[in-house]
Amino acid sequence: MRTAICGFVLALSAAHPAAAFCGFFVGKADSQLFNKSSQVAIVRDGEHTVITMGNDFSGEMNEFALVVPVPSVLSRDQIHVGERRLLERLDAYSAPRLVEYSDGDPCAVRRYPAMALGAMRSHVAASPVAERAAKALGVTVEAAYTVGEYDIVLLSANQSEGLEIWLRESGYRMPPRAAAALAPYIRQQMKFFVAKVNLKEQRKTGFQQLRPIQIAFDSPRFMLPIRLGMANADGPQDMIVYAVTRNGRVESSNYQTVKMPSDVEVPEFVQREFGDFYQATFAKAWRGHGRRALLTEYVWNMGFCDPCAAPPLDQEELRGLGVFWLNDQPGAYHMGGMPLTLTRLHVRYDSEHFPEDLMFQQTGDQQPFQGRYILRHPYRGEISCAAGSEYRKELDVRHRQEAATLASLTGWDAARIHAGMGSDWPGEPQQPWWKTIWR
Amino acid sequence: MRLPKDARWLQIAFLASFLILGLLARDFPLWHAPLVFAACLATQIACERILRRKPAGLLSPLITSLGLTLLLRAGAWWVPVLAGVLAIGSKFTLRVRGRHFFNPANFGLCCLMLITPRAWCSPTQWGEGAMVLLWILVLGCAVAHRAFRSDVSLAFLGSWTALRAARVLYLGQRVPVLMHQLASGSLLLFTFFMISDPKTTPRAPAARLLFAAIVASVAFALQLRFVQNPIVWALFFCAPLVPVLDALTSNEKKETLPCALQSVVSSSP
Numbered sequence: 051m052r053t054a055i056c057g058f059v060l061a062l063s064a065a066h067p068a069a070a071f072c073g074f075f076v077g078k079a080d081s082q083l084f085n086k087s088s089q090v091a092i093v094r095d096g097e098h099t100v101i102t103m104g105n106d107f108s109g110e111m112n113e114f115a116l117v118v119p120v121p122s123v124l125s126r127d128q129i130h131v132g133e134r135r136l137l138e139r140l141d142a143y144s145a146p147r148l149v150e151y152s153d154g155d156p157c158a159v160r161r162y163p164a165m166a167l168g169a170m171r172s173h174v175a176a177s178p179v180a181e182r183a184a185k186a187l188g189v190t191v192e193a194a195y196t197v198g199e200y201d202i203v204l205l206s207a208n209q210s211e212g213l214e215i216w217l218r219e220s221g222y223r224m225p226p227r228a229a230a231a232l233a234p235y236i237r238q239q240m241k242f243f244v245a246k247v248n249l250k251e252q253r254k255t256g257f258q259q260l261r262p263i264q265i266a267f268d269s270p271r272f273m274l275p276i277r278l279g280m281a282n283a284d285g286p287q288d289m290i291v292y293a294v295t296r297n298g299r300v301e302s303s304n305y306q307t308v309k310m311p312s313d314v315e316v317p318e319f320v321q322r323e324f325g326d327f328y329q330a331t332f333a334k335a336w337r338g339h340g341r342r343a344l345l346t347e348y349v350w351n352m353g354f355c356d357p358c359a360a361p362p363l364d365q366e367e368l369r370g371l372g373v374f375w376l377n378d379q380p381g382a383y384h385m386g387g388m389p390l391t392l393t394r395l396h397v398r399y400d401s402e403h404f405p406e407d408l409m410f411q412q413t414g415d416q417q418p419f420q421g422r423y424i425l426r427h428p429y430r431g432e433i434s435c436a437a438g439s440e441y442r443k444e445l446d447v448r449h450r451q452e453a454a455t456l457a458s459l460t461g462w463d464a465a466r467i468h469a470g471m472g473s474d475w476p477g478e479p480q481q482p483w484w485k486t487i488w489r
Numbered sequence: 490m491r492l493p494k495d496a497r498w499l500q501i502a503f504l505a506s507f508l509i510l511g512l513l514a515r516d517f518p519l520w521h522a523p524l525v526f527a528a529c530l531a532t533q534i535a536c537e538r539i540l541r542r543k544p545a546g547l548l549s550p551l552i553t554s555l556g557l558t559l560l561l562r563a564g565a566w567w568v569p570v571l572a573g574v575l576a577i578g579s580k581f582t583l584r585v586r587g588r589h590f591f592n593p594a595n596f597g598l599c600c601l602m603l604i605t606p607r608a609w610c611s612p613t614q615w616g617e618g619a620m621v622l623l624w625i626l627v628l629g630c631a632v633a634h635r636a637f638r639s640d641v642s643l644a645f646l647g648s649w650t651a652l653r654a655a656r657v658l659y660l661g662q663r664v665p666v667l668m669h670q671l672a673s674g675s676l677l678l679f680t681f682f683m684i685s686d687p688k689t690t691p692r693a694p695a696a697r698l699l700f701a702a703i704v705a706s707v708a709f710a711l712q713l714r715f716v717q718n719p720i721v722w723a724l725f726f727c728a729p730l731v732p733v734l735d736a737l738t739s740n741e742k743k744e745t746l747p748c749a750l751q752s753v754v755s756s757s758p
Binding site: 210230233234237238270271272297298301302303304305306307308309339340342343402405406411412413414415416417 | 516562563564565568605606607608609611612613614615616617618659660661662663665666668669670714715717718
């Protein structure tokens with residue numbers, strides 16, 4: 051059979067509206083907030099941690115508010131407003147991809163490679179508050195800053211009910227059961243990072259959408275607080291975590307982490323329905339692991355990629371995400387030698403199956419992995435040699451196998467797959483003659 | 490059906506079934522197990538020859554190999570090899586009054602995690618599948634019972650559960666959080682196949698219970714400091730207490746060991 055070498059990359063964008071981070075999104079009005087998916091980058095080396103909270107909030111700017119537990123009171127310098135394009139670049143670079151090969155003419159001596167690749171994007175300062183009132187509720191405003199288009203306050207609290215009342219009285223629309231969700235963080239002496247949009251500053255930026263908030267801190271906990279975000283979510287939420295570390299793959303240390311099914315050949319029509327295909331594949335893998343696992347979509351040394359769905363991030367972009375340990379000298383790293391591994395984890399979580407926050411650990415695993423699905427286009431020219439009939443037989447076997455693979459990956463029914471394949475579906479293999487005798 | 494007299498055969502059968510499960514249904518690498526087995530068995534034979542010890546059979550290094558294969562994950566070929574050599578080597582070198590006190594698999598695992606970032610332990614690799622957990626629990630109990638060491642396993646599990654439950658209550662979390670924390674295949678593997686090792690726990694029953702409670706407490710303290718794999722590290726740090734507890738309780742009447750266990754103990758190392 052013919053196989054070909056892959057060539058260039060074409061990124062397909064299929065971005066979904068997305069809106070959240072793992073903290074609360076708390077609206078200041080009663081409009082419904084969409085809190086279904088989010089993107090977070092965690093850059094970590096030792097205890098130094100930089101978190102970039104992606105934000106595709108699409109409602110009224112004055113309705114945006116975010117509450118995130120943090121390990122300590124952050125100074126102004128530890129908070130930064132980053133560029134949206136950095137998360138978009140990470141997404142494009144690490145997205146599950148469709149690679150395409152074409153068979154050559156079975157009658158020709160030389161075989162010609164052809165190519166095209168596609169990648170799927172993931173779908174994915176406080177207003178003045180009376181200090182006395184805050185103290186009566188056991189809430190302390192530890193710091194207040196305006197950073198970029200955000201007003202940020204850092205709060206500490208003695209008790210969760212007081213914090214809930216304080217936030218409510220300060221105009222934040224708190225979800226039900228907020229106090230219960232806040233309580234474990236207060237008991238762990240964590241602080242609360244509360245951000246809302248400063249409309250005046252936001253207009254000055256000239257951006258239509260909010261930029262990601264970045265925070266840098268030291269903490270022995272390698273974790274993401276997802277429990278707060280569940281309080282105002284209806285059904286499962288999706289989160290893409292980009293973990294950037296020095297030594298190797300990142301996995302969860304309190305939930306099972308598995309790899310997405312990958313490197314399989316699927317029928318050609320999947321190219322037209324790649325978004326649906328990947329969502330169905332993800333959903334089946336997620337259900338197959340009891341809805342409790344994190345799925346790894348990409349692990350690679352950031353120094354290179356093969357094939358590249360998008361070029362790796364350059365050093366300036368990496369610094370923008372908070373990677374602080376790279377040598378700035380040009381040519382300091384050869385291909386693949388960069389001390390930097392990107393792990394892309396896709397988490398679909400809900401309150402029932404994820405009772406605890408996500409804890410992570412860095413492993414020593416440097417084995418590259420990517421979510422990669424392969425299309426092989428048959429030779430469609432005229433075939434006039436004897437080898438051609440053998441090729442057609444092999445093609446029928448291959449197409450049946452591709453249909454079976456697709457059914458197993460996505461759970462799609464046979465009728466849908468056969469209809470999608472059209473004339474490529476060769477029909478069921480002929481039964482041996484004796485099978486029809488004693489039916 | 491008659492069970493084999495030596496409880497280690499049962500342990501090997503159970504651990505081997507976990508390994509097969511890991512290879513078939515989890516992402517265990519195929520290259521890892523042969524390297525661990527080769528390193529452990531070769532080190533056992535070499536140490537016996539060099540130190541002119543009477544050959545004690547290969548069941549013990551087989552159990553160590555299985556334990557290492559199930560718990561240690563490696564990013565380089567030399568990691569399982571070195572882990573196997575150090576694990577078995579510790580049995581022959583780190584001894585007090587003729588008895589080794591580090592669980593060999595635990596020693597190999599912890600040493601490698603200390604030496605290199607290419608070695609790690611994946612506590613959640615088994616997933617939370619109820620069937621898998623039940624299987625490990627039931628089979629683990631059978632082995633622990635067979636070896637008459639369920640006191641250590643149960644004392645550890647009881648202490649650990651009590652401490653975790655207290656923490657969950659203190660934080661105002663819900664019961665499913667506790668269930669999630671206990672629903673770890675690695676926790677049960679550790680409880681029934683590592684800390685229960687009769688050769689590396691104190692001889693006196695009271696000392697064994699105390700030892701299990703200390704290991705659970707140290708693990709709990711490590712967890713509060715966000716140390717990964719706290720139970721594995723706790724056993725490593727507490728192992729030197731075993732000869733101390735043995736010395737303190739040496740005047741006490743020694744327990745009468747059942748026949749099966751006598752065969753286990755007498756084969757040491």
